[in-house]
Amino acid sequence: MNAQAIRKDIRKWIFKPETSSLLIFLLMLLITVLLQKNFFESQSLVRSINAFAPLILMTMGQAIVMISGTIDLSAGPALSLMTCVLTYIMKTNDPVTGVTAFIVTLLVAVLIGVINGFGAGYLRIPPVILTFATSYIWLGAALFIRPTPGGQTVDWFKAFYDFGSVKNAPAGLVAFGKVIPPALLLVLIGCVLWYILSKTRTGRYLYAVGSNGDSAYASGINTAKLQMKAFILNALYIFLASLFFVGQNLSGDARMGDPMTLKAIAAAVVGGIAMSGGRGSVYFAIIGALIMSLVNKIIFFANIPNAYQTLVSGLIVVAAISSSMIYTKVSHSEKNKENA
Amino acid sequence: MNALEVTGIRKCFGGVVALSNGNLVCQFGKITGLLGANGSGKSTISKIITGVYAADEGEIKYNGKAIKYRNPHEAKRDGIAMIFQNLSLIPDLTVWQNIVLGAETKKGMFLNNKQAKILSQEIIGQLQPGLDINRKVSELNPGEMQIVEIAKAISSEPRLLILDEPTAALEQEQVQNLFKYMRRLRHQGVSMIFTSHRIWEVMEICQDVIIFRNGENVGAINSEVEAMDPEKIISFITGEANHRQFTKADHKPSDDTVLRIKDLNYGKSLKNISFDLKKGEVLGIGGLAGQGQSELMLALAGSFPQLKGEAYINGKKIRLIRPKTAIRNNILLVPGDRQLEGLLMNHSLYTNMIFPKLAQKRQPLFTPRKKYRKECQDIIKALSIKAHSLDTVVGTLSGGNQQKVVVGKWLSFSTSVLLLADPAKGVDVGAKREMYEYILKEVKDKQMSIILYASDSEELMQYCDRLMIMYEGKAVAMLTGEEINEDTIVATSMRIRQ
């Protein structure tokens, strides 16, 4: 192997989006550990996982939708709506309501996915304006159910956040939860779900439809049904995130999810998911979410005053998305130069 | 019984007759070749067989049974597969994923990827040994993509395989591999219909050859009965004893060169094109469809920023890398695909006609409505555009009238070089004649020069002073005077006689 071939191989490897996000993640991790010496200590690690998990789940869901060639602007408000439904149905002194709330909210999640999916897949409404519209439907519904933040939760629901805070929790479970917090379990469920999905037809068709919908259709794939499935899957991931939020905050809030939409989209893009669809790995989208979360942590440690946080957050999003997209364009033209 | 019997197919698109009497017979285990000039109907009949189009009249019998498919999926289920030109590949999936797309086998609940890879490797190994089935389709070159498209059709194990111009993007070696595979399929009893514009390929691989012209088949040669004679085939394609006489327009191009092009290059589409265009001349661009003619027109209009080569207009050197440059130098393009490139479909005749003026220098802020409206009225009259009023939305006009609007847009300009990219495509005979009459009048009156690309060789023969034939991006012949006749055009287009 001569030097030129090796150089070519290295260049190919560097320009893979996966590689760069991995490298950036490690870099961010390094900086974080430097700033927070006890980052890897069990207690602070658990705290970090709890802070990161919601974004990770939202990002996974958004990644799936983006891979299939669409986008979901209503993700944040959908999350809010689910928290409101949960805390509306649950009554503190009746543990059974926890179960009903779970089931009903799950059904609501599926309904949200169906409404979005129907509009995008069957009515063929452009996804941006469609989910823009539905985001207000979810917001309105959430305000209806929960005009002001509040609501009730049953005690065992706290298990979605911290096993220890549930009354009469078995000691073994509590100890387990100090190492593997429920948030991590939720993320793992999400990963397992995607793993199974990626081995089925639906998983592959997500990429097919996102890459070239017309070719997919010409190959006999039902693109409308596929897009509906993508939105329903996204709603399921949002559902998992809502369980965590309610377990943690013990209340529902019609506006809490708003900032999450943009953050999830940015995280997915940073994680290598192409906005045009057909490309990217959900696992690397998780890395994207981790990168964005670590960056936020670093900003926090840099002692930026509270007032600046939104601003910095917004700037980071713009920088992250711009550089990701510019990077993708550059690596594409590299590839084209190779082929020509 | 024959594998396929097609009788009396008739198909019209709008007002244009694509097939008036299409007939075709395919025997089991035989390869039937379809030959014909552009627009002769050979592609249309294939698409009707697989269900892309529905025939207006006629009957199709497959394995003795009458069939009428509504879409290619139905046809596929019955064992008829058609290979399109790169219409169904997913760029971001790998070769093997594409080959089994839509027909993946499952192992329990999950995809059986192992089996898919084995199947793909087997087919690819014979069509293009060495092609890595794990590469993404987006990384392949057009020839390799075509191979994958072919492999995909074959993987469904069809009994009747229709290959519509499959070799257009392939290199010699790939073609030979394909032929080897086709012969294997023959032995398995698969019937095939093979279309190509390379006559020698058809002669090599097909047992029967059916020739189409003007929407019906005009000749058939059975290789088991008589040997394939290229000259005979050409005469079928062009029509023996049918040398039409045309009255040439009574203009004479001057000796001044208005446009000089040297070594025009653009990626893979244009290779070292050079020519001189004289003032008052009509230069035709001919050849089979898709040999770079449209790209040449777009290039001359300045729409390729990465175009390489030299251009001189009236002796002045210009860089044709922006449309504005071409327009300012009075090189105007009438685009071929009027919906995509030529018109604003949702807007009125008036809006469309005055739109190009915006590119000119020093346009008044307030559009001088009265003046412009009068100009447009004049053009409508000159071209006999049939529309209710200037405010009619262009999208509602007929194809021919739309095309006239595309041409008419530019008529109020003083044009030096008019680039006509298939202006009469899909236009009925009467409108065609009106349009050309007007254009040629301009040529005579204003000594305007024209570069005309037409897919219909009749137009080329009738109106051109010289005819440049293109093949695979290169200019392979420049025909003048007597040489501009059907035989020579077809021969040089198909590279039969050098």
Place this chain on the structure above:
Amino acid sequence: MEKTLLSKRKESLTVFYGNYKKIIAVCLLILLLFVLGQVLVGNFMSASQLLLTIKMSSFIAFFGLCQMAVISVGGNGLDLSVGYTATLTAVLTASVMDGQNGNLPQALLMALGIGILVGLANGLLIAYVKLPPLVVTLAMSSILQGIINVYTAGKNITGKPSPVLQLIAAKSTGIVPNVLFLLILVALIVTLILNKTKFGLIVYGVGSNERTAYLSGINVRVVRCAAYIICSTLASLIGLLLIGNMGTAFKDMGSNYVMPSVAAVVVGGVSMKGGEGNYLAVILGAVFLQTLTNLLVALGWGDAGKWLGFGLVLYILLMAYVSDRRRR
């Protein structure tokens, strides 16, 4: 072709109907709301209600113009940052004006400056770097929100609008709110530009068919970038009106207008794909939305009902406007 007088008249009626079909549809929708209101609530159409509706609709209509600017040039244009652009201007100019007319010119200049900067940032990223408008303007909105947070950290927003602004935005001449005059003026100018000048043609061309416009020699990127600059500058100026109307500035002044601004364009039937521009339709769309809000409030459904209603109406209209859907 000979045409009889009758067929000619029928034909011109058809043309008239075609041109104004969308406007007629919106008017009918508004009428429907009024009828519903009268039936369900009673006393829905009082004169003072009507005037208030017109006044509030005008603000939505102004923002609607911003959206129409970026939507009509095509490329899936959308600007979600208009709300915070207006808010930022209101907040920053409040203390500059400080309740007097003297500093109004400075305030105006400031507003223009903010608008142009924001619009330029949006326009460059969208038209030149080719980032999706949704993401860019959403992120920009977040940044602007951040800037407002920084500026107002720890202190109350001081300052009052100059009386001139208050006159235009808040007060009325007789019973007619002054903003209505401003709206009519703006509407006339916009319609004039679109229908009678070359800029209108350019907008239609770039929005309808980017390729045709390019081949006709138009610089599509410049046009799109300019559209975003115009949008943000207008939004910024609206910020002045907002503070003039409310008397002070506060952090969420503009954000509630974003959704209605887009919805007004959709309700008005202006194509989201671009190539069309009908400001009268957008204004009527704004009236419809405000009327809908009034109806929902009258029914006691408050904020929740308003957003739910908007979302549903938008969804249904998107379903109905077949021409805008992606076709195979």
